[in-house]
Amino acid sequence: MGQHNLLIDYVASGRRISELDTFAEQLWYSDCDIPIPLRSLERESVYGLTSVLLIICEQCHIVHKVVTNKTPVREEDTGIQKYAVNYKVATAILDGGSGEVQINIILSVLNIPAMTSHFIKRYERTIDVAMEHVAKESCRDIIALNKKLTIEAREQEASVNSLSTNYNCML
Numbered sequence: 001m002g003q004h005n006l007l008i009d010y011v012a013s014g015r016r017i018s019e020l021d022t023f024a025e026q027l028w029y030s031d032c033d034i035p036i037p038l039r040s041l042e043r044e045s046v047y048g049l050t051s052v053l054l055i056i057c058e059q060c061h062i063v064h065k066v067v068t069n070k071t072p073v074r075e076e077d078t079g080i081q082k083y084a085v086n087y088k089v090a091t092a093i094l095d096g097g098s099g100e101v102q103i104n105i106i107l108s109v110l111n112i113p114a115m116t117s118h119f120i121k122r123y124e125r126t127i128d129v130a131m132e133h134v135a136k137e138s139c140r141d142i143i144a145l146n147k148k149l150t151i152e153a154r155e156q157e158a159s160v161n162s163l164s165t166n167y168n169c170m171l
């Protein structure tokens with residue numbers, strides 16, 4: 001996990017947003033056949049709305065890494081790992097026309113770790129690029145459809161003209 005995403009690194013307190021099935025699945029240590037207890041949390045690293053928790057097994061004392069949300073997608077160009085939940089909040093900020101201040105007010109009222117504007121911008125930039133790509137694709141589709149319809153219309157016109165010529169010859 002690259003340090004570039006890391007915002008907070010401390011022993012957890014407050015609330016978090018997590019995907020329960022993903023989270024719950026990791027809270028069992030099959031080697032010791034016992035649950036990994038949250039009370040043995042050693043450290044938390046926060047990446048936007050996702051936390052990476054280091055928890056010690058109470059039986060064998062091995063440190064386990066538990067992630068509160070689904071496995072991140074690694075960006076091909078930068079190698080940076082990004083979580084879907086953070087994309088979702090960045091998309092909501094863009095769609096809702098709000099900003100870092102508004103979202104952080106909500107997060108701090110809920111006692112959820114805030115996100116820096118730099119962190120949010122990084123996700124927004126990726127979304128912008130994706131939206132631009134979709135818009136270009138849509139434009140290309142429209143141009144291709146327009147071309148196809150124009151060709152069909154010309155062919156139909158030519159066919160009507162040809163019929164008309166043939167009919168005229170018969171007179």
Ligand SMILES: [Zn+2]
Pocket residue numbers: 029031032057058059060061062
């Ligand atoms: Zn153990």
